[in-house]
Amino acid sequence: MNSLREVKTQMHFASDNNSGALPEIMQAMNDCNRGHVPSYGEDEFTKLANAEMQKAFGKCDIYYMFNGTAANVVALKSLLQPYEAVICSDVSHLQNDECGAPEANIGCKLLLCETTDGKLSPQSIEEKLLRLGDTHHVQAKVISITQPTEYGTTYTLEELQKLRDFAKAKNLYLHMDGSRLPNATIHLNCDLKEVVAGFDIISLGGTKNGLAGAEAILSFLPEKKDHLRYLRKQSMQLAGKMRFVSSQFYAWLVNDLWQDTARHVCGLAQELAAKLADLPEVEITQKVQSNAVFAKMPREVIKEVRKKYFFYVWNEKTWEVRLMISFDTKAEDVDGFVQAVKQSLSKHVPTHR
Numbered sequence: 206m207n208s209l210r211e212v213k214t215q216m217h218f219a220s221d222n223n224s225g226a227l228p229e230i231m232q233a234m235n236d237c238n239r240g241h242v243p244s245y246g247e248d249e250f251t252k253l254a255n256a257e258m259q260k261a262f263g264k265c266d267i268y269y270m271f272n273g274t275a276a277n278v279v280a281l282k283s284l285l286q287p288y289e290a291v292i293c294s295d296v297s298h299l300q301n302d303e304c305g306a307p308e309a310n311i312g313c314k315l316l317l318c319e320t321t322d323g324k325l326s327p328q329s330i331e332e333k334l335l336r337l338g339d340t341h342h343v344q345a346k347v348i349s350i351t352q353p354t355e356y357g358t359t360y361t362l363e364e365l366q367k368l369r370d371f372a373k374a375k376n377l378y379l380h381m382d383g384s385r386l387p388n389a390t391i392h393l394n395c396d397l398k399e400v401v402a403g404f405d406i407i408s409l410g411g412t413k414n415g416l417a418g419a420e421a422i423l424s425f426l427p428e429k430k431d432h433l434r435y436l437r438k439q440s441m442q443l444a445g446k447m448r449f450v451s452s453q454f455y456a457w458l459v460n461d462l463w464q465d466t467a468r469h470v471c472g473l474a475q476e477l478a479a480k481l482a483d484l485p486e487v488e489i490t491q492k493v494q495s496n497a498v499f500a501k502m503p504r505e506v507i508k509e510v511r512k513k514y515f516f517y518v519w520n521e522k523t524w525e526v527r528l529m530i531s532f533d534t535k536a537e538d539v540d541g542f543v544q545a546v547k548q549s550l551s552k553h554v555p556t557h558r
C-alpha cells in the first residue's frame with residue numbers, strides 16, 4: 206500500500222470514534238484555510254464560533270480542546286482543591302477509560318457510586334458525603350455525571366433538576382461529561398440550553414458527533430475564567446491554529462447540523478435494537494436512549510459477526526456487547542448487521558430458524 210487512498214476501511218459498530226468527519230465539518234476547515242489570522246483563538250473565525258456556542262448554550266466561557274479526557278481533567282481541575290474529590294459512577298469514562306488521568310493530573314480521588322444503568326441519583330451520592338468536615342477524609346466537592354451515560358441511557362429533565370437541587374443544597378459543583386450531549390438532547394426532545402441548565406461546567410464532545418479532534422469546555426462560572434485559561438495552556442490543550450478546531454463547532458451549530466446528526470444516530474439505534482430484540486437468542490440489556498445498543502448474544506455469534514462488523518465486548522464476564530451508531534451508519538448497514546447475526550445464529554444455535 207503506497208498511498209492514503211489505498212487504505213481500506215470497513216463499517217464498524219464499535220464506536221462513534223471509528224467514523225470519519227461530516228463533510229460539512231471538512232468544508233468548514235477548508236473555508237478557514239486561507240490567509241493569516243491571529244493565533245491561539247484570537248481570530249475572527251473563533252469569534253464567530255463563540256457567538257454560535259453562546260446562542261446554543263447560553264452565556265458561558267468557551268475553551269476549545271483536542272480530546273475529551275483532557276476536557277474532563279481540565280474542567281474538574283478548575284473546581285478542586287488538592288484535598289477535594291469527585292463523585293461519579295463506577296462505569297464512568299473518568300473511572301474506567303482515562304488511564305487514571307484525573308488521579309495523575311489532578312491528584313484527586315474519585316468516589317464511585319454503584320449503578321446498573323450508568324445514572325447517579327441523590328440517594329446514591331448521599332452516602333459519599335458522610336464524612337464531610339472530617340479532617341481525615343477527602344472532601345467531596347464535585348458531582349460528575351455523563352449525559353448520555355456510558356450505558357447509552359439518558360437522564361430525564363426531572364432527574365437533572367433533582368441533581369441540581371441536591372448539589373445546591375450540599376454546596377457541590379456539577380460537572381457534565383457531554384461527549385455525546387446532542388444525542389441526549391434529541392432523545393429528550395428539548396434544546397441544548399435546557400440540558401446544561403444549572404450545571405457549572407460541561408465537557409462538550411465534538412469528535413463523537415461528526416467533528417474531528419474538536420472538544421470544548423463550557424464554563425458557567427465567570428470567576429474561573431482566568432484559572433481555566435491558564436490551566437488549558439498548562440495542560441497542553443491550547444491550539445495554535447485554533448480556527449481549525451473552533452470552525453468545526455461553528456459549522457455544527459449554525460445550520461442545526463448537530464440536530465440532524467443526532468436524530469439520525471438515535472433513530473438508527475432504535476431500529477437496530479428493535480430488529481435484534483426480535484431474535485429470541487438476543488437480549489437488549491439497557492434502555493436505548495441515545496446512539497448505543499447494549500445486548501447479550503451467544504459467544505460464537507459475537508466472535509463471527511465481529512469479523513465483518515467490528516464492535517466491542519463491553520463486559521468480558523457476561524459477554525454483553527456495545528453496538529454504536531455513527532453519523533455515517535446507514536439503514537442498509539443496520540440491516541446487514543442484523544442479517545449477519547441471523548445467519549450466524551442459524552449456524553451456531555440449532556433451534557434458530
Ligand SMILES: Cc1ncc(COP(=O)(O)O)c(C=O)c1O
Binds near residue numbers: 412
Ligand atoms: C463518556 C465519554 N467521555 C469522554 C470521552 C473522551 O475520550 P477521548 O479522550 O478519547 O476523547 C469518551 C470517549 O470515549 C467517552 O465515551
